[in-house]
Amino acid sequence: MSGRVSFFDAPSPSLASNPLRTRDDLAKFLTDLLDPLEKYTSPGGSRIQLGYTGTHYDDIAAQLEGYARPLWGLASLLAGGGDYAGKRRWVDGLKNGTDPNSEEFWGNMRDKDQRMVECSPIGFFLSVAGEHTWDQLGEEGKGNLEDWLAIMNGKEMPNTNWLWFRVFANLGLKRAGSQKYNEDRMKKDLDHLDTFYIGEGWSRDGPEGVVQLDYYSSSFAIQFAQLVYSKLMREEDPVRSEEYRNRAIKFAQDFVHYFDDEGRAIPFGRSMIYRFAMSSFWGALAYADVELPAPLTWGVIKGLQLRNLRYWTTTPGAYNKDNSLTIGFCYPNMNLTENYNSPGSPYWCCKSFITLALPETHPFWTAKEEPFPEALRGTEKFLKNPLHVASNLGGHTFILSSGQQCSYPVKQSAAKYGKLAYSSAFGYSIPVGSLTLEELGGDNTLALSDDNGEVWKCRRETKEARIDVERGWLRSMWYPWKDVKVETWLLPPQKENPLWHVRVHRIRTGRDLTSAEGGFAIYGQGKDGRALEPSTGTEEGTLEDGSAARATSKAGVVGIAGIEMGSSRTGKAMRMDANTNIIEPRTVLPTLMGAHGVSQEDHWIVTAVFALPRSAFGQHEPWLAEWDKKPVDAEGILKLIQAS
Known part of the structure; x- marks a missing residue:
């Protein structure tokens, strides 16, 4: 027998049969x-x-x-x-x-x-x-x-x-x-x-x-x-x-x-x-x-x-x-x-x-x-009050987010308010522990560690957040330690590559850091109900390819790619601990791993993030062609940002 057992997984007949x-x-x-x-x-x-x-x-x-x-x-x-x-x-x-x-x-x-x-x-x-x-x-x-x-x-x-x-x-x-x-x-x-x-x-x-x-x-x-x-x-x-x-x-x-x-x-x-x-x-x-x-x-x-x-x-x-x-x-x-x-x-x-x-x-x-x-399909909207950019280009409805935080202590507030993106299809993830990346549930965040990965910090309290409609981005600051400053720009998808959004981070650090940047987390099981296995094509599975990683399942396709200059990061398709994601209890998270040493110079990292829900597959056949449209002009992106 393969797949999930439907009679255990089925909704209540009295609810699911209601046409509403x-x-x-x-x-x-x-x-x-x-x-x-x-x-x-x-x-x-x-x-x-x-x-x-x-x-x-x-x-x-x-x-x-x-x-x-x-x-x-x-x-x-x-x-x-x-x-x-x-x-x-x-x-x-x-x-x-x-x-x-x-x-x-x-x-x-x-x-x-x-x-x-x-x-x-x-x-x-x-x-x-x-x-x-x-x-x-x-x-x-x-x-x-x-x-x-x-x-x-x-x-x-x-x-x-x-x-x-x-x-x-x-x-x-x-x-x-x-x-x-x-x-x-x-x-x-x-x-x-x-x-x-x-x-x-x-x-x-x-x-x-x-x-x-x-x-x-x-x-x-x-x-x-x-x-x-x-x-x-x-x-x-x-x-x-x-x-x-x-x-x-x-x-x-x-x-x-x-x-x-x-x-x-x-x-x-x-x-x-x-x-x-x-x-x-x-x-x-x-x-x-x-x-x-x-x-x-x-x-x-x-x-x-x-x-x-x-x-x-x-x-x-x-x-x-x-x-x-x-x-x-x-x-x-x-x-x-x-x-x-x-x-x-x-x-x-x-x-x-x-x-x-x-x-x-x-x-x-x-x-x-x-x-x-x-009239609202295939659009983006800059929402200045919540400091969000909403997009449904390519059939994926999500927001880029900077600037919100809970004004009083709330459990998992970094996950609930501090992530870089939130999706209707893929939800968001929350930590279930404090010692490993698998426990962290670090989707759509730049996680930093100063102890070789034992403890990770994510953006929780955002400073100096601003939305720039003219230039087309969100911009914000984050200070995880007194001697570390992170500035982030979030650029929404463009019509020529509607399934990719871009993130730029400038890190100035007085200590050695390890970074882990996550894309969207996705349902992590194959057709047989077991964990996804490596795959290089369009079938279900995971891919780790240099400074890129991807995962494909019945929920769609998600991925992340470093647009690197100088030192590169390594792509990992990480299997998250169970119950981190609020939509799916078993997920895979494409992640980029990097290292950033003490330096008087800024560390610039540029990231492209891919997401395509299964419900939008019909708009993108083959979807692999969309994956190949990833933004690659890191220098052009940085020149645009540095000019601001």
Whole structure:
């Protein structure tokens, strides 16, 4: 028997068989996610325990998270006139979780308490499905709920997107008619959140100085919240609501470049376990009835979101056997997680069910689904706010990245923000250890060692980052040690060689260094399911050829080549340790190895990186001809850069 055993590897039949074309299909998907939660729910409904892994916050808060996050979907379903047989569990949970005399009481909020996060879906639930929530609680239950939520108004919150959670708590109290609604607190929070705005639709996830524009700036939190607010408060707060809608129009024209033809979004930043929450912005656009900018239409928006959801219904590792969500991205992976990820955390993805709140007559549902806009295919866009260059030339959707970093300690932050490139097809990799390159998962990074390869440093904190549209590159600095300075230029693909991008590094060092520069990591198994073997042709396998390396598998082709001047580097097709890459648990990484001694002169290294997803093979036959188009003019590239 050869290949992977399909009956072990297959997605859940109830998920994979769902065509996800209609509103009913989407409701069925939600039901298939909610049903498995019943057996993990406490008798009083207020806590859902899906596992035993730990977080920086307490178990009760983690179980509240499991309870609350599915409400994003349930509330949308009920608001749109749908129904769910198990809805009573969540109504009872709201009553028991906020009752101080109940054994299932969630506990009152302290400063910067994780419970604050879960007030957001609860507030949304109250806001859009009051007849199913507030109206079902009775006077004592209403009093307990409003008391519990109102505590938040007097507590300290992180100066981040978290402030939106208090806005939603007050919004829920307001729409329920509660006297505990604090209008002044909500306005102050909104005014402060608006200071995060930096233009062209983008907001930082924090105050000035924070350089973090990831999915929290869009689908996970800020843009999503702005659009929901603009829908619910359009009459009471028309000026702010209109401003939020205008921001979304601008943002959409950038954000579309993070999605590919297959429906995949480019993994970047933290909280990747939220998975298809990455596409919830598109549903929120529809919910807020935003007037779409060309070339976006309701058919395009519908396609962007539904293709993303289809991708996830056919990704088996995202689910346990009972359809509950795993902790990870495309498969269970605790190396990926942040210390705030509990087993219930992934259900933030339920934000993507917001279009269930829309009637069947809404243009999102009546429009015929359209493919990715033709006008945006084969294009590149310089995105000045996130310091990204987005490209889908040649059928590969990815970004070059310089300048972002998390403003506080986050596990694997160098991998999540500091890599040179991020791909929708190939994802990114994370370290699983600290002593070997195989453990490092050093895709799309220049890793440096000053101890002959025992410990490696990668770019984490980027300095002096700038985007130069006129010259066509990103430029940034990195200081791994006090006596080592690395300056990097990233040049996107050109139409004449669309599958190659170029990196230039200038290294000035006061110590002897070993370098390892990685390309994209790729699924590393052959047709028989075993590790790839060496191959010089177009068949599956690996190639090491002087200062170049390549790997070919069912996922596509990736490679790296040194455009050398003087001393050369050596190409290696390295088999990474298992579970480093967030999309594929077994990968091969084409890598260039070099040495750079102490010198008063700069070390210049120029690198060309190749990537072709299997889905784009039809655009490049034979693809080997594209491999042969690698950029080779190192001197010309350096002259261009040095002239700047």
